Amino acid sequence: MTIRTASLALFTGMALLLSCKKNSDTVSPDGCQLASTRTQALQKAAVDFTNSSTPANCQAYKTAANAYLDAAANCASIPRADLDAARKSLADIKC
Numbered sequence: 001m002t003i004r005t006a007s008l009a010l011f012t013g014m015a016l017l018l019s020c021k022k023n024s025d026t027v028s029p030d031g032c033q034l035a036s037t038r039t040q041a042l043q044k045a046a047v048d049f050t051n052s053s054t055p056a057n058c059q060a061y062k063t064a065a066n067a068y069l070d071a072a073a074n075c076a077s078i079p080r081a082d083l084d085a086a087r088k089s090l091a092d093i094k095c
Contacts, residue, residue: 034071035078042068058095065090 045064049057069087072078 032072032075032077035068035075038064038068038071055095058093062090062093062095 042061042064045057045061049061065086069083069090073080073083
């Protein structure tokens with residue numbers, strides 16, 4: 001149950017980060033667009049993992065989350081501290 005709670009907390013946090021309004025003067029459009037695109041894969045992986053907490057679904061979730069965070073790191077409107085906290089939370093999930 002702890003893994004599900006941690007994964008849902010991470011997913012919710014990332015969704016909130018992505019939903020923030022972005023100022024076009026301070027954003028790297030390519031990085032933010034890529035992060036937005038990778039959100040779809042992350043959402044699917046989170047739902048799959050929540051529905052069936054198998055090691056394969058856990059790893060797929062972590063892979064999708066890392067891909068999202070890599071893209072989000074290039075989006076200037078997402079604070080580095082938030083990305084670091086999300087990476088730490090993700091690393092704490094044991095498959």
